[in-house]
Amino acid sequence: MAAPVKERIGQVVLPGDVLLLPPSPREVESGLGLQLNTPAAGTRVVCGPGLRRHGETALLVSKCGLLRYKDPAVYWVHSQQKRYVPVKGDLVIGIVTTKSGDVFKVDIGGSEQAYLSYLAFEGATKRNRPNVQVGDLIYGQFIVANKDMEPELVCIDSCGRPNGMGVIGQDGLLFKVSLGLIRKLLTPHCDIIQDLSKVYPLEIVIGMNGRIWVKAKTVQQTLIVANLLEACEHLTAEQRKSVFARFSDM
CATH class of the missing domain: 3.30.1370.10 (K Homology domain, type 1)
Structure with missing residues (x-):
């Protein structure tokens, strides 16, 4: 049964729960809703981990945990999740498992391995290949991460600089x-x-x-x-x- 999202903040939510968003100012003026004393009213709602949009007026819970809120209108589900789901833009630590031609396969702790091109390193060319071996630790960022495509990592930013990414030392x-x-x-x-x-x-x-x-x-x-x-x-x-x-x- 659907419940107002404001009433569920700090409570346990389960997959399949529907949370109703506060009405917009236009709906309030037209008498279609009630004015709620919350900063989320009339602002763009951001769905964090464990939530996704359900139509235009509700959120759908996709994992179990505590519902959290942050101003101005950010909602997410806090849980002790162990399995990682790749998200575009995330910086992750991976382990190189396979080296095949121009491609590295990297274990990122998810349901499938990530793809990493040898050209995704600073200064890498066909003649100047990075020195990456099986078992090396890689700190990289996702540029592709969705359910229909293989996740892809890079070790450079949009300007072609490593910005802290690349192979991590083995002594730690x-x-x-x-x-x-x-x-x-x-x-x-x-x-x-x-x-x-x-x-x-x-x-x-x-x-x-x-x-x-x-x-x-x-x-x-x-x-x-x-x-x-x-x-x-x-x-x-x-x-x-x-x-x-x-x-x-x-």
């Missing part, structure tokens, strides 16, 4: 966390990353597909950093600061 540690924690770590000025950098100097690469690569000065410090990041998913802010303080005093 790769591990996997939930997609919910990834979104938290990628928020601007994330407290977790700032507090962690005060414990140990480190290098870190975060992929939207739930993979994290870290490297500290020693193997022991690298393992500690990985364990701290995994624990952050289940710690409050106060608990996290207390745990980080123990290692910063060592």
